[in-house]
Amino acid sequence: MQSGGIPEPTVRRIAHIDVNAFYCSCERLFRPDLAERPIVVLSNGDGCVVARDAMVKRLGVPMGQPWFEMKRFAGKHGIVAFSSNYTFYGDMSRRVMDVLGRFSPDQEIYSIDESFLDLTPQPRLSGAVVGQAIRGRVRRWTGLPVCVGIGRTKTEAKLADWIAKHDPALGGVCDLAAMNGIERRDRETAIEVREVWGVGRRLAERLRNLGIFTVADLAAADPRHLRAHFSVMLERTARELRGEACLELDEVPPPRRQIVASRTFSAPVYTPGEMAESMRTYMGRAAARMRAQGSVAGAVGVWIETNRFRTHEAQHNGSATIPLPAPSDDEAVLTAWAVELMRRIFRPGCRYWKSGVMLLDLIPRGSEQRLLFDAPLPETEARRHRAMQTLDAVNGKWGRGTLGLGSAGLRGPRHWSMKRELLSPRYTTSWRELPVARA
Ligand SMILES: [Mg+2]
Missing domain, CATH: 1.10.150.20 (5' to 3' exonuclease, C-terminal subdomain)
Incomplete structure (x- = not known):
């Protein structure tokens, strides 16, 4: 400290940015015909309302309202409902975060x-x-x-x-x-x-x-x-x-509707194997936080990114999100999905500096609706649980990644078996579902 000089007090300046009615705004993005229509988004299986836009809020529809109970009301007020499309929201989220990260x-x-x-x-x-x-x-x-x-x-x-x-x-x-x-x-x-x-x-x-x-x-x-x-x-x-900073970035009060765990690496990651380790670590942290607040997740997202400030390096920001066949708080299941998603987006030859996992569509444990045709048989579940324990035990003893999961547990979500009748197209992540513009 310089003698005689009065040290400047550091005034911190933190910005919080949030998308207005995020899921509903995503749905409206490619449907300009719905600009003036109230929109709701439904939970996995089209069970209940998980997102409302401002117009729906003004109509007094509460969060968690079962869809079948409000169908007539919706018809009367012109409310448009969508099945939750986490693949789409996850991709839009990544795009928004990428823009924000530049500031x-x-x-x-x-x-x-x-x-x-x-x-x-x-x-x-x-x-x-x-x-x-x-x-x-x-x-x-x-x-x-x-x-x-x-x-x-x-x-x-x-x-x-x-x-x-x-x-x-x-x-x-x-x-x-x-x-x-x-x-x-x-x-x-x-x-x-x-x-x-x-x-x-x-x-x-x-x-x-x-x-x-x-x-x-x-x-x-x-x-x-x-x-x-x-x-x-x-x-x-x-x-x-009162302006006294007590929370660092990455520190938050509970409980939360989504949980994110991410970090910048101390050294770049080049291989999917190393990246899988980061997924395991972060998912462990996120799942523990979620269990502590008594929730289960309906969807999992991951992202990986190079360092945009290293302009001489190949750039890639990838993200993927997937709805789970059944809500879960099982770390092994969640990790397996995260690793699988990461492998789908990983690009060899890139130096990755950051990754993260996200648990979405959180609901209280015990309230998950078992979908009639999708509920795994208890026996299957028990077997799967034992398999996960074995997997962890082996990896714990012989080192991470010794045993990996085959495709058996990880085939894409069974879209046909989940009720998602009101699903919008995957506008931004599927070539076949891109919106078409005519001029
Ligand atoms: Mg928002």
């Missing part, structure tokens, strides 16, 4: 349609300018609408994004970091505390009993008091709302 070398992919970027290294551009640049580029390059929130911490950035989404006057960008204390408090006084990241409905109810109703109330609450009555996590959340 900062420090990116955390938080969910299929959300990402954090550390903007601290570019302090000269105002949040409004960066935010609009991000929105414009994602729109031009992918066709999808996003909102951008900027804050001094991750929690504040996420809140800013919520404000950007709910206040049309802001044009899709809200920079809480640039606001003075009074403006910020005005905003935070108008928002219920349950909108804060990691708070949710039940915790909000308990907070209300303590007289904490709004975001501003939580920000002003005594952190030690919060720790004593609730948790360290809530204390950190309150500190984050």
Whole structure:
């Protein structure tokens, strides 16, 4: 430290970007005829609503609404339903993340349609300018609408994004970091505390009993008091709302609707075998997190990427996503799918620097609908479980990759056996299903 100089306090600037009604916006992308129609996306097997656009939300349709119960209502209001098309969403997600990654070398992919970027290294551009640049580029390059929130911490950035989404006057960008204390408090006084990241409905109810109703109330609450009555996590959340960074990139409060695990390698990866190891490691982490929150996954995604800042190296960003034949929290099953997906996209000759896995379509364990014709027989399942245990045991003893799974367990998902009557084409990932333009 230089003598006599006052060290500049580091003000962090974090952006949170999220696609508006992601699954529905994807479906609308290649169906301009649906621009004015309300859209829902259904869970695997066309069971219940897992995504709603703004129009459907205004009609009061809740998340998780069984489709068969609302068919008549849908007909009356012109609601269009789609089967979930995770292959398509996963590919669009990758495209969005790729665009976002160009705005900062420090990116955390938080969910299929959300990402954090550390903007601290570019302090000269105002949040409004960066935010609009991000929105414009994602729109031009992918066709999808996003909102951008900027804050001094991750929690504040996420809140800013919520404000950007709910206040049309802001044009899709809200920079809480640039606001003075009074403006910020005005905003935070108008928002219920349950909108804060990691708070949710039940915790909000308990907070209300303590007289904490709004975001501003939580920000002003005594952190030690919060720790004593609730948790360290809530204390950190309150500190984050005051601009004190407590969460690093890649650190998040539970629970989540998707789980992502990824990392940049310390050295490049050239072989599918090495890449498979990264898939195993990350899936182990992601599956453990998912089990800890008591969920099972309905779909798995992976991605691999070269380093775009190494312009002299061959570039490739690949991703693949697949719906599972049945929801699972079995690490062996999930890993096997991740490795299989990775092998489909791996390009020999590329130096890969980063990879990740994503667990999607999470639902509480025990609530998964066993599809009548698709439910594996219990015996098959037990056998499979034993096979996975053997596999792990052998690999554990003789080294990873000693034994691999053949194609038996990994043939593509049985599309014909899963109810997906309302499925849109795989517009971006299948040559045969590309949209056709006529001029
Ligand atoms: Mg979204």
